[in-house]
Amino acid sequence: MTLRNVGDLPVLPLPESFALTAAYNDDQFPNKVNLGQGVYRDNNCQPWVLPSVREAEETLHNQQVNHEYLPIAGDSKFLTKARQLLFGPQIASSAENISSLQTVAGTGANHLAALFCARNLCPKNVFISDPTWDNHHLIWEMAAPNVTQRLYPYYDPTTRGLNLDGMLAELESSAEDNDVVILHACAHNPTGIDPTREQWKKIAQVVRRKKLFVVFDCAYQGFASGNADADAWAIREFYSMLFTEELSSSSSSTPAGMFVCQSLSKNFGLYGERIGALHLIIPPWTSPEGAKAHLVQLVRAEISCPSLFGARIVHTVLDDAELCTKWQEDVRIMALRIKTVRALLKSELEKIGARGDWSHIEQQIGMFSFTGLSIAQVQELRERHHIYMLSNGRMSLSGLNETNVAYVAGAIRDVL
Structure with missing residues (x-):
């Protein structure tokens, strides 16, 4: 085995999703959209602490638990x-x-x-x-x-x-x-x-x-x-x-x-x-x-x-039966919001005449949509429209809401 100086090791790139988030955070464009990071966001595209989790945090705080x-x-x-x-x-x-x-x-x-x-x-x-x-x-x-x-x-x-x-x-x-x-x-x-x-x-x-x-x-x-x-x-x-x-x-x-x-x-x-x-x-x-x-x-x-x-x-x-019921409602709310923005995006793409069939967006399930966009189209979305998603065309739908879905749909139509 060849010995190497650790100072000579090559710099490895960040995983794409983390690199995208860093680039998004550095972007000063006011209408930028983050569709790369696989985390849930509320309808304002902000982090959401589940109400059931917040209540559990308060319960644990009141119990003054240890940290063994x-x-x-x-x-x-x-x-x-x-x-x-x-x-x-x-x-x-x-x-x-x-x-x-x-x-x-x-x-x-x-x-x-x-x-x-x-x-x-x-x-x-x-x-x-x-x-x-x-x-x-x-x-x-x-x-x-x-x-x-x-x-x-x-x-x-x-x-x-x-x-x-x-x-x-x-x-x-x-x-x-x-x-x-x-x-x-x-x-x-x-x-x-x-x-x-x-x-x-x-x-x-x-x-x-x-x-x-x-x-x-x-x-x-x-x-x-x-x-x-x-x-x-x-x-x-x-x-x-x-x-x-x-x-x-x-x-x-x-x-x-x-x-x-x-x-x-x-x-x-x-x-x-x-x-x-x-x-x-x-x-x-x-x-x-x-x-x-x-x-x-x-x-x-x-x-x-x-x-x-x-x-x-x-x-x-x-x-806790009551908290568990609240958690079940919390995950239902998250799933329903994602389903709603799926329908909104599909409807908007069809309304503005974006080329192609977009029914797959609504048929898929979960946080992600495999849009079918090419690497070049994804790159163009980022460079021209400040919309960030993975190069394979994966879109994290939690980054969409009623205020930006028309902008994203129009940008997609422009790069097709």
Whole structure:
């Protein structure tokens, strides 16, 4: 290995979303619009503290809680509630094959999952949707450099919809036993395109037949449709199809296991608290204790133990029936606002005669729209109109409201 002076290391670029936010903040143009950063904004395009979260903060303040270390695996009360939210009370309370650990948001959960898979499964490939959240690639590059990253078709630019046939064909022809496949549980980032329930069942059948290890990334539960149970449907269906007691321990088509990387940052508006969980599901006739011990060891080496405040907030909200009902209304409000600006943008583009079919904007779900704009068009939007979005055409809809949607629509028409 060649020794280098650390002062000679090349400067690496910032991730695009962070670089865009920095450029937006430096821009002095009065009508600039930030459609790049994946965070919720209210109708004035300002940060919004969920009322249920604010009330939980006040409750904790009045309790005068301490600030001691958590166990390595995290806050057990938080993990119980996070698991119930994700899997539903029935599965969460009865399934002994689910092990849960608190993580540094969804990113930390994904990184821990990649480390564990690389060290213990030794997969040949990890299959990642084309396109995907860009951090998936970096996480696997850093945590599992010996695992080959392979793309499976996901977005069909012709229909601006899901390429299910291409996805299934790639997994059928290229995936091997114990290979890993990353799936977005809801509100796919960046496309906003989710499989239907029947399509999810077809994907699960291929996973079971090919004996793949699934890593679900669940970053927007409740935020996508406004209903937390509906947004967790795919995860619960996979659990039912892959890991129920009806499956025989000698089954030749049982996958090795499944991870769910759960972020509570976005659906609680706790971005800076970095709160998340990792759930490992293994076949019910096996013991999870050994696998959980290896995960705990990885956490110890990385962060020693997770942070406390965000976990307390989530537990306080979900453990109180009245607060939980308020939180459900909060996420419904967020989801409804995003749906409303989707309809506004589509209507405005059609009203001003923007070239093309814009129905996909309203058909997609979640915070993002995969607009279909080219790299050159996105660059022109930034340079001429001070509108910032990712170069792949992903638009964060929370940056839109009634006062700027006409300006954005007109700018899009100008660059087509």
